[in-house]
Amino acid sequence: MNPHQRHASPILRRLLVLIVAITSFAQTSNGATAGDWPQILGPNRDGLAVGETVSAWESNPKIRWRMKCGAGYAGAAVSDGKVFVWHRDDKQETLDCLATNDGRSLWQANFPAIYRGGVDADRGPRCVPLVSGDQVFVYGAAGDLSAVAVSDGTTQWTRQLRTEYDADDGYFGAGSSPIVVGSTLIVAVGGNERSGLVALDTQSGKTRWTEVDQEAAYASPIAVEIEGQTRIVAVLRLQTVMIDPETGKILGEFDFGQRGPTVNAATPITRDDKLFLTASYGVGCRMLDMNSTPLKNTWHSDDVISSQYVTPVLIDQWLYAITGREDFGTGELLCVRWSDGEVAWRRPGFQTAHLMGLGNKILAQRVSGQLELFAAEPKAFRSLATMDLPAGTYRALPAFSDGTLYCRRNLSPTESELIAIELNQ
Template sequence: MRKGQSSLCRLAAGLSLLSPLCLAEDTSWTGWRGDDRSARLPDFKVPDPWPDSPESVWTTEVGTGYSTPLIIDDRVFQHARKGADEVLWCLDRDTGKPVWRKSWPVRFTPGRGGERHGPGPKSTPSFADGRVFTLSIDGTLRAWSAADGKPLWKRDFREHFDEAHPYWGTATSPIVDGDRLFAHTGSCEDGALFCLDPKTGKDLWVRTEEANCYSSPLVETIDGVRQLVEFNHDGLCGIDVSTGELLWKHNFPHRGNNQNTPTPIRFENTFIVGGENRGMFAIRVSRTDDAWSAEEVWQHRDTSLDMSSPVLGNGQVFGFSHFKTGQMFSLDPESGEVIWLGDPRAGENGQFLAIPGHVLALTDDGRLRILKNGDPKQKPSVVRTYRLADGDTWTAPALVGRDLLIKAGEKLTLWRFPSGL
C-alpha cells in the first residue's frame, strides 16, 4: 500500500480492490486532464533544484492510440490498440507489469487526412466508484470492473445513429459526475449528448440538439447550478446536469476541416477556448433571476488552438498555437493580451500541466519543458528541458505525486521526480 493512504483505505482495500474509500488527492488521475479536467496540480511538491533528468522507473509496450493513462492508487489503466483490437490494460504502478488485460475487436478506418493518426483510441477513460469507462474510436461505450476487468455493460450507439462517431473518430472523453455519466456520440451531422446511469448504462436523459465533435466536456458549478460545459459542433454551451436543459450558449460552429477539439478552461466565471484557424475567445457566463447569458469578453486571432487544450497557470493562460508551424504562448485571461510567444516551428502539438509557479509543456517530439512563471504579468522562462521520448508524444501526460506517465507511440513510461519542497 502506497505511503499516504489512511488506515480506512487499508481496511477498505482488504474488502474490495480500488474501493472509492481509497482515493486520496495525491494518488489518483481519474480521467482526461485529471480529476477535475483542469490539468492543474496545486499540491505538487516542486523539486529544488530541478534534476538533470527525472528517473526512468519502467517502460511497458501497451499499443497505439492517444488515450491518457489513469493512475488509481497502485494501479495504472491504459486504453490502447493492438492490431485489430482495442485493449484495456491494468498495470502495477511500481513495476509496469500487467495485473489484467482485456481486448475486443474494433474496426475503424480513419477519415481522409487523419490516416497518420491511426485507428485510435483517442478518448481517455474515466474512473469512478470502482469502474473504468472506455469510449472506443467507433463510439461504443463500455464499463469495466477496475478490480478484475470484468465487463459490466456496453452501449453501442449505432442503435441511434448510422455512424456513432465524427469523421476522424471519437476523441471526446466520457465524464462521471456523482450518479451521472456523460458521453456525446454520433457524427458531425447527427449526434446526441447522453446522460447515463453509470451502474447500468441506461439513459437518464438524452439531448439531441447538438452534433458531435472532438472536444471533451467538463462539469462546473456556476451560480449554484451544476452544469456540463461543452464545446460541441455548434459552439460553447452550459447544460443542466439534472435535466439536460440548455442554460446558455455561444455560437462558434465547427466549419469544414476546422474542428472544435480543445477542452475549455475556466477563469472565474469566464471560459476560454479556441478553434482551428479561428483564434481564441473568452465567454463570461452570468445569471439574472432565471435568465442565463453568455457574453463574449474578448476574441483574437493572434494565436489559435488546434488539437491542444490550454491550461491556467499562476494567472496566465498557456497554450500551443498551430500558427507559425507550432508555437507555445501565454496570455492574460482577462484581456486576451498575448504575454509570451515561444519559438516558432515548435512542433505539431503540445500538452500542458500547471504546478505551483511552473507549467510543464510536453511537445510531440518527446521534449518536456519546465516553464517558470512566477509573475502573472511577466514572460515565463524555460528552466529545464527533458528528452522523455524520441517523438510521437501526442498523448496528454498524467502526473500524480512524483510520478509522471508519458505515452509515446506504443510505449508507456513512468518517470519519477525527486521529492520536492
C-alpha cells in the first residue's frame, strides 16, 4: 500500500496542518540586499535578515495595514517595495501583488485550483512565492508551477508537474519548494521513473533534466558552495542528496527520514563544509561533512534537536532551535553549539514558533499568536519584548522587510489575513 493512501490517525491530522507552512521557494544567496525577503527564510534562505535589526519595543508595535486572504499557509515574499501573497479563493489560486507602504493592490494573477485536499481541511497553496529577477514563481497545492512577470502579473508559463510525472499528492499536496540556480529551477516533484527532482528552464519552463528515485518531502532544497562549485542539497522523503544543478548528477547521498506517517520538513542549514539536518519522529539531528565521500556524520543526536518543522537559525557559532512536536505540546527553545551539539541552555514550554535572526537578536512568532524578541546569547535566555497578535493561528512563515513584519493568521480552512506590523517605529 502507498503510505500516502492510508488513513491518518487523529494525532496525525492535528500535526499535519502545521507542517505545510514550512514549505516555500528557495534561491541561491547571490545579490541579497537589505530590505528584501524574496522567499522563505529571507534572501539567503537561512532565516537571517540582511543589513537589518530591530529594537526592543516598550509599547505594542503599530499594525500598518491588513489584507483579507483565502485558504492556504503560504507566507509572504517581499521584494523592491512589493509584497506577494499566494492563497486560494474557492476554485482559483490567486497571487496578489501589493504595495509595501499601504497594502494597495498593484495586480493579481489567477490560476485554476484543482487540489481536493488531503488530511488537512485547508486546500490552499502551501508555498511562499519566490521572486527571482523579473519573475515570481508560484507552486500550487496540486503541483502546478507557474512563472509570472513581476511587473504586471502576466503568466509566462505553467507546468502541471505532479500530473506530468505521476507523483502522489502526499499528505497535503505539493509542498517542497523549488530553488533557482542561474537560469535553472529545480523542483522536488517526487515523480516516477527517476523524476524525484526535476530541473526546468526559468524562461521557457521546459525540462532540462530529471533525477533521483525518491518521493518528495516537505523540506526544500538549498544551494551550497563547495570548493567554488554550486551544489544543491535536497532533503527528500527518506534520503538527502547533493547534486550538480547543471546536470542533475548525484554527488553524495545520505539516508535521512523515517517510514510511516512522518515527514521531513525543516530546511537544512549550512556553514563552510558542514550540513545540519533535523526532523522529528525519532530521527533527531545530524551534522554532515559535505567534503566526505560518502557524506558522513561529524556529530548526531536523536534528542538534542528534533524539529517537527521549524528551521533553526545560526548566529555566530550557535544554533537557536525549536525541538519537540506542536501536536504533543512539547515545543522547547534551546541554544546548541554548532561544532559539537553541546546544549548551552533550554527554555521548556516556549511553544512551537518560527524563528528569524535580526542582527544580534532573534524574533519568535509563536503559532498560537505571540511575538517574542530575545537576545542571541549562548550564556542564557534573555527576553527583550513581547506582543500578542490578533487572535488566530500563525503557522505561515513570517517575512521581515525594512522594519516591517508580515504575518499571516489563519481564521478557518477558507479564510486568513495578512498583517503588516511596524517593528521599527
